[in-house]
Amino acid sequence: MIPRVFIIGLMLVLFVSPAAAQGPIRLGFLTILTGALASPGKEMENGIRLFLEEHKNSLSGRPVELTVLDTGGTPAGTLTKARELVEQRKVHIIIGPLAAFEAYAIAPYVNAQRVPTISPSAAADDLTQRKATQFIVRATSNSSLPTQPFGTYAAKTLGIKRVATIADDFAFGHEVVAGFHKAFEDAGGQVVQKLWPKLGETDQGPYIGQLKKDIDAVFIGFAGVAALRFLKQLENSGLKGKIRVLANQTAVDEALLRSMGDEAIGVVSASHYSAALDTLANRKFASAYRKAYGTDPGYYSVGAYTAALFLKQALEKVGGKIEDTEGLLKALRGAAITDAPGGPIRLDKYGNPVHNIYINRVERKEGRLQNTVTHTIEGVSQFWNYPEAEFLKQPVYSREYPPCRFC
Amino acid sequence: MEFWVTQAFNGISYGALLFLLAGGLSLIFGMMRIVNMTHGSYYLLGGYVGLTVIWQNGPFVLAILVGALVIALIGVGEWNAFLKRLGGQELGQVLTTMGFALIFQDLGLVIWGGDPYTIPTPQVLSGAFELGQMFFPVYRVFIVLVALAVAVVLWLVLERTRVGAMMRATVDDAEMARGVGINVTLISMCVFSLGAFLAAVAGVVAGGFVGVYPGADFEILPYAFVVVIVGGMGSLKGAVIGSLMVGLLDNFGKALFPELSYFTLFAPMAAILAVRPTGLFGRA
Numbered sequence: 001m002i003p004r005v006f007i008i009g010l011m012l013v014l015f016v017s018p019a020a021a022q023g024p025i026r027l028g029f030l031t032i033l034t035g036a037l038a039s040p041g042k043e044m045e046n047g048i049r050l051f052l053e054e055h056k057n058s059l060s061g062r063p064v065e066l067t068v069l070d071t072g073g074t075p076a077g078t079l080t081k082a083r084e085l086v087e088q089r090k091v092h093i094i095i096g097p098l099a100a101f102e103a104y105a106i107a108p109y110v111n112a113q114r115v116p117t118i119s120p121s122a123a124a125d126d127l128t129q130r131k132a133t134q135f136i137v138r139a140t141s142n143s144s145l146p147t148q149p150f151g152t153y154a155a156k157t158l159g160i161k162r163v164a165t166i167a168d169d170f171a172f173g174h175e176v177v178a179g180f181h182k183a184f185e186d187a188g189g190q191v192v193q194k195l196w197p198k199l200g201e202t203d204q205g206p207y208i209g210q211l212k213k214d215i216d217a218v219f220i221g222f223a224g225v226a227a228l229r230f231l232k233q234l235e236n237s238g239l240k241g242k243i244r245v246l247a248n249q250t251a252v253d254e255a256l257l258r259s260m261g262d263e264a265i266g267v268v269s270a271s272h273y274s275a276a277l278d279t280l281a282n283r284k285f286a287s288a289y290r291k292a293y294g295t296d297p298g299y300y301s302v303g304a305y306t307a308a309l310f311l312k313q314a315l316e317k318v319g320g321k322i323e324d325t326e327g328l329l330k331a332l333r334g335a336a337i338t339d340a341p342g343g344p345i346r347l348d349k350y351g352n353p354v355h356n357i358y359i360n361r362v363e364r365k366e367g368r369l370q371n372t373v374t375h376t377i378e379g380v381s382q383f384w385n386y387p388e389a390e391f392l393k394q395p396v397y398s399r400e401y402p403p404c405r406f407c
Numbered sequence: 408m409e410f411w412v413t414q415a416f417n418g419i420s421y422g423a424l425l426f427l428l429a430g431g432l433s434l435i436f437g438m439m440r441i442v443n444m445t446h447g448s449y450y451l452l453g454g455y456v457g458l459t460v461i462w463q464n465g466p467f468v469l470a471i472l473v474g475a476l477v478i479a480l481i482g483v484g485e486w487n488a489f490l491k492r493l494g495g496q497e498l499g500q501v502l503t504t505m506g507f508a509l510i511f512q513d514l515g516l517v518i519w520g521g522d523p524y525t526i527p528t529p530q531v532l533s534g535a536f537e538l539g540q541m542f543f544p545v546y547r548v549f550i551v552l553v554a555l556a557v558a559v560v561l562w563l564v565l566e567r568t569r570v571g572a573m574m575r576a577t578v579d580d581a582e583m584a585r586g587v588g589i590n591v592t593l594i595s596m597c598v599f600s601l602g603a604f605l606a607a608v609a610g611v612v613a614g615g616f617v618g619v620y621p622g623a624d625f626e627i628l629p630y631a632f633v634v635v636i637v638g639g640m641g642s643l644k645g646a647v648i649g650s651l652m653v654g655l656l657d658n659f660g661k662a663l664f665p666e667l668s669y670f671t672l673f674a675p676m677a678a679i680l681a682v683r684p685t686g687l688f689g690r691a
Contacts, residue, residue: 034513038621039521196665202617202626205417205547206661209410213540225523225620232525233616236544238535259524 024065028085030096033070040300047304060320075105082106092322100124120303128352137351139307144179148384150270151183164193167221176221176248178397190406217244227251235263254298273342274371285341420547422654423554427609429634431602437641444504447624448511453607454619475607482603526614578641639689
């Protein structure tokens with residue numbers, strides 16, 4: 001008797017489950033809404049909210065239930081909030097967090113819990129290289145992805161010979177500088193000085209005063225407010241116009257650009273996005289974003305938006321069955337989007353994007369600053385033009401690697 | 408040579424900024440024994456208020472004045488409503504001022520958002536004086552001049568006026584001062600608001616070269632405390648010397664041994680405290 005009841009029960013469950021699959025998709029979103037990184041954190045949230053609004057809160061015919069949590073910008077806080085998302089809110093998927101150290105903090109946890117996670121902004125190189133994990137994919141370029149082609153471009157096309165670098169003294173800063181350093185010297189340039197103000201350094205003056213006099217350009221790798229201060233203080237010290245300023249993907253990001261003045265004009269940067277990018281997809285995205293939030297979209301908002309595009313495509317491939325973790329992960333890794341705001345983007349086998357890198361120049365148009373796209377490098381991967389196996393054999397980019405041979 | 412001059416100038420100008428912030432803190436510390444954790448918030452809010460004045464097309468000077476006055480009023484309010492009642496209760500004071508600091512931090516985030524800003528400075532103050540191969544940013548010279556002017560005015564008031572004598576008496580011995588008929592409560596309130604005023608001036612001035620942004624309050628506060636502790640509580644001379652020392656040590660620490668920049672700042676502080684527990688010019 002009991003086995004028959006069991007079978008009936010099982011059949012009931014099987015009958016009921018397709019209906020259960022029509023329940024909401026629970027999407028957890030980790031960002032930073034308080035403290036020093038609150039501004040980019042808000043942009044990230046804007047990106048995902050705009051996406052859901054455009055899709056009427058529904059993906060593959062299922063309603064989406066969004067839970068946004070504030071990590072407070074600390075690794076411990078991020079882990080706590082990730083636990084809350086997984087254990088209390090029972091989310092199917094996580095988009096977030098913002099910072100690289102937050103991503104490292106939750107990586108072991110989401111792997112153990114088997115929760116697919118799409119990182120919309122955290123850029124730590126090794127997350128998709130030597131420490132690539134099954135459950136995390138990335139919707140934005142890793143730290144050194146844009147700066148490697150930028151190094152080559154600076155040496156070959158801009159004809160710059162001697163460069164000093166200055167960047168925030170934390171993993172992201174080390175990695176953006178290292179990527180530039182390696183490619184720049186491989187293309188014939190020389191990095192002659194590397195300066196590392198601590199993250200959140202108030203006064204950049206002591207560092208600007210140290211810049212060698214015989215450099216052609218300074219490469220800056222700042223993640224936030226430091227870029228604002230540096231450019232302002234560089235102008236005040238009379239060096240503007242005498243040396244060129246090359247910037248990483250976040251230093252003249254649209255989120256900061258709106259706080260900058262004329263001191264930023266002429267800065268050349270490399271990024272996977274510019275709000276001024278003139279494609280149909282981006283014109284649509286940027287104008288919708290401006291209408292909704294009154295500002296230009298940038299690095300953080302486009303990251304969250306693209307992460308959601310990946311989710312949408314992967315869901316379509318598994319017929320909306322987000323519960324099918326294996327299938328979803330496979331679909332995520334095979335995702336390729338032709339008309340993302342930043343242009344075509346696909347994921348490599350490590351879960352990192354391959355996409356266009358734009359060389360931008362800060363200009364003033366219609367009264368406000370924008371990143372005018374001056375050159376496009378198509379289909380850039382995290383290994384740039386180095387053979388993958390060889391690249392992975394070298395140590396992860398850091399403060400010490402590559403060593404500064406011309407300092 | 409060039410390196411030393413440029414870096415020394417940088418250090419002095421940063422010290423000047425610290426003096427604006429720490430001068431008031433030192434007086435508050437010395438007179439009321441209040442460890443004022445809200446001081447950093449006055450600096451930040453001052454910057455925000457100044458920025459708002461500039462957004463309304465107000466001139467830079469007005470931004471400094473309005474910022475400073477508004478924050479001085481906030482200081483008076485905080486002191487009257489809370490701190491006055493907590494005389495002598497150090498823990499209560501620290502917790503209250505800390506609480507205010509957190510409230511002001513979030514208030515700043517709510518009103519002005521999380522974006523970092525720099526305060527646009529007048530054309531006259533931009534650019535640099537060129538001297539041979541060396542550049543001296545005009546704005547940094549301006550900060551030094553402002554700090555000098557404030558130091559001179561404070562010195563004149565403290566040393567040459569009756570009010571100043573009353574303040575010094577209160578710093579030395581509040582009980583005796585009260586005994587000889589000085590209105591210690593009123594004097595304390597004035598000093599507290601003066602401290603807030605100066606912190607806000609520092610905030611607006613600093614907004615022109617390091618910017619106004621969430622987190623600035625707690626970033627600058629440790630420096631101000633180091634100045635006060637090194638110089639000695641309640642001593643104007645101590646605040647001047649302490650600011651210069653901290654500015655120069657911090658600057659040369661960063662320029663010469665960037666990895667040890669905290670060490671070069673705090674090791675001398677520890678040494679000074681070991682020899683003179685009351686700071687360089689403080690009295691027990």
